[in-house]
Each structure stands twice: as structure tokens, then as C-alpha cells.
Amino acid sequence: MLILDFLLAFAILMVAFSTIVSGLVEVLTRLLNLRSRNLRSSLDGYLETVLWPSLIAATGGGAAPDKRATLAALRDHLTRNMAVPEGLSRRSGPVEMLSKLGSKPWIERLSPEALVQRLAETDLGQRLQETVFETAPERFDALMLGFDRYMALSSERFRRNSNLLVFLVSLVFAFGAQVHFLNLVRGLQENPKTIEALIESQDKILGSYIVAQGGSGGPDRAPDVAPDGSEAVPGALEEIGALQKMLAERQADVDLLRAKYALPIGAPMTVLPACDAETSRRARLACRWQNAGTWGLWQLNVLLSGLLIGLGGPFWYKVTRQLSQARILGGTLSEKANETIAGLAGVRGGPLGGRNDELRRLFHLAGATPARHRVIAG
Numbered sequence: 001m002l003i004l005d006f007l008l009a010f011a012i013l014m015v016a017f018s019t020i021v022s023g024l025v026e027v028l029t030r031l032l033n034l035r036s037r038n039l040r041s042s043l044d045g046y047l048e049t050v051l052w053p054s055l056i057a058a059t060g061g062g063a064a065p066d067k068r069a070t071l072a073a074l075r076d077h078l079t080r081n082m083a084v085p086e087g088l089s090r091r092s093g094p095v096e097m098l099s100k101l102g103s104k105p106w107i108e109r110l111s112p113e114a115l116v117q118r119l120a121e122t123d124l125g126q127r128l129q130e131t132v133f134e135t136a137p138e139r140f141d142a143l144m145l146g147f148d149r150y151m152a153l154s155s156e157r158f159r160r161n162s163n164l165l166v167f168l169v170s171l172v173f174a175f176g177a178q179v180h181f182l183n184l185v186r187g188l189q190e191n192p193k194t195i196e197a198l199i200e201s202q203d204k205i206l207g208s209y210i211v212a213q214g215g216s217g218g219p220d221r222a223p224d225v226a227p228d229g230s231e232a233v234p235g236a237l238e239e240i241g242a243l244q245k246m247l248a249e250r251q252a253d254v255d256l257l258r259a260k261y262a263l264p265i266g267a268p269m270t271v272l273p274a275c276d277a278e279t280s281r282r283a284r285l286a287c288r289w290q291n292a293g294t295w296g297l298w299q300l301n302v303l304l305s306g307l308l309i310g311l312g313g314p315f316w317y318k319v320t321r322q323l324s325q326a327r328i329l330g331g332t333l334s335e336k337a338n339e340t341i342a343g344l345a346g347v348r349g350g351p352l353g354g355r356n357d358e359l360r361r362l363f364h365l366a367g368a369t370p371a372r373h374r375v376i377a378g
Helices: 002-031 034-058 067-079 094-101 112-120 123-135 138-176 181-190 192-200 202-215 236-260 281-290 292-309 313-326 335-345 355-366
Strands: none
Touching: 002 034, 002 138, 002 181, 002 192, 002 202, 002 292, 002 313, 034 067, 034 123, 034 138, 067 112, 112 123, 112 138, 112 355, 123 138, 123 355, 138 292, 138 355, 181 192, 181 292, 192 202, 202 313
16 A cells, blocks of 8 residues: 555656646747647648649649749648738848737648638639639549648647657756656655645646646647638737746746655755865865766766656556556545546547538639639749
């Protein structure tokens, strides 16, 4: 029982650390615009391998447009934040730089509805509608099937990259917060009240992790949708305020772990006090050199903590649930927490019956007016 309590408390602590790391990863993801970059990269492959052959067929053997320029212009139009003046993202003057501070030029997600609507607004889309799609409707279905596949691959690639980023941030967090593995284990062993407090806070800590995962903007989160079906992108100034709030919350989380649970984290290495007592600089350097092994052992313990945290919140969350259920006297999750988890883990989406017909009608409706955006080059 005591061993199970210790292991459960340790796993709960790892979940708490993972929640902090998830927040830091979200800050980096937003600052570096990783979602919009991932979307644009995926669209490059989709436009070249799926849409370009249809465009060549639409030329009817005539002069083919310039491939590179046309696809780049189309990608920019499909991913442009409509709240930003067109062309702003490609200009770099002082006025444009000031304007970019209050806006984000690219969207982060593109729905099938937004794709067909934005495509129909271009001269390329109208050429496709008048030639290929009117004579071979199945090409439209192939176009949408290809889009679905590329977006699925895009989500999977983003998930893998996010996992790598979580691992790297975990290492940085461990060294920044000085999470020493042996000190952490010793602190739990010597303070049974800390173990009890962590177990009592189990539902709260796991609930915070669930909330962080649901609102961190993972690849499957539900976006805010703009009128054209694309994701509504907040301005950069609004984003900065949100990021500052997230960083403050993560710092508060670390302070709470240190104060409420009396955990030995955040303190610098203090295992070489004798060296500081030396009077001369040479003597202090010699003392530290002699104790280099101790310093290296400290860093290895911090590295081990980073590696354990880097296993990820989902791993430690699963371990926590299994250990909780294994305890003889209970300690399982509350019903409310289990229901929340089941809701988050549910399979999204549904059958595509009739979807392409609706998208086809939307494409025809949006393309009924003259093209407002020229993307064909050549």
C-alpha cells in the first residue's frame, strides 16, 4: 500500500509537471505560428499533387500557367486571414510591420467549406468549374477526397512535431526549475503528508491537465470559425496578452507545487558549500574541479527528471489511472473526471454522406459572380 501510494503520488506529480510543459509548448506554438506553417506546408503538397493535374486538364491543351507562381498565389489566397489587407504579409515596409503587430496574416485551419468557397472566388476556380467539373463531376469528389487525406496527414505530422517539442521543452523545464530526481524521490519518502496531499488533489490535478489539453490548441481542437468557414484568427496583440497570462499561470503552478506540497524544486545546486568558503579564486576553482563528479551527478539527476516528464502527459495520465485503480482502498477517479475524459477521447466526425453534394452546390454558388482574385500566372 505504501509503495502504491508513493508511485501514485509520483505519477500525479509528473502529470502536474506535464500540465506546465503543455502550457509552455502552447506558448511556443503560438509565438512561432507553427499551426499556420503546418497548414501552408500541407497545402503545398495538396495543390501540387491533387489540384494541379485538374488545372492542366482545364487548359484544354493550351498554354499551361506558370506552376510555381500559380500554386504559391493560390496557397496564399486559401490561407490568408481575410481581416488583414491583401498582400500585407508579403510586404515588409515600416507601415506594414506596424500593421502586422496588430494582426496575423495566415489562418491556422481550413475547412472543406472554406476551401471550396475561397477556390471558387479565383479565376482558377472558375476555370475548373467551367471545364473540368462540369464535364467530369467525379473530379470534384476526387479533389475533396485528396483534401481530406492531406488534412489528416497534416494533423498527424503536427501531432508528431508537438510530441518532439514537448520532449525538448520538458528538458528545458527540468533544468530551468532544477527538478532533481533523487531530491524529489527523497522529498516524497520523507514527507508522507506530501504523498497524502498529492493523492487528495488527484482529481483537481488531473482535471487541470484535461482542461489544458482541451484548450491548448492541439491538432484536433474545435476552432472558432469565421464567416467564410475558415478559423477565426485573433490579432497578435490579443495573442500576446493571452500568452502573458499563460506564462503567469505556469509560474503560479510551479510556485504552488513548491509551497503547498513542500517539493524540493526550483532551488539551485547547493552540494558544494565548501568551495565557496575558499578565499582565493584559484582555490575555489580547484575545489570545484575536484568535485566535478558531484556536479555531473546533479545534472544527470535533472536530466533524468526531464526525460521522465518528456514521456508526456498522456503517458503519466494513463499510469495515474492504473495505479489509482490498483489501490486496495480505492483512490480511483471521480465519475465526473471519467466522463470528461471519455468525452475528450470520443471519436469525432461522422459519415460523409451528402457532404460533397453540399460542397459542390457551395462551389457553384460562390463561383456565380465574376472572379475577384487572380491567381493564374503565366
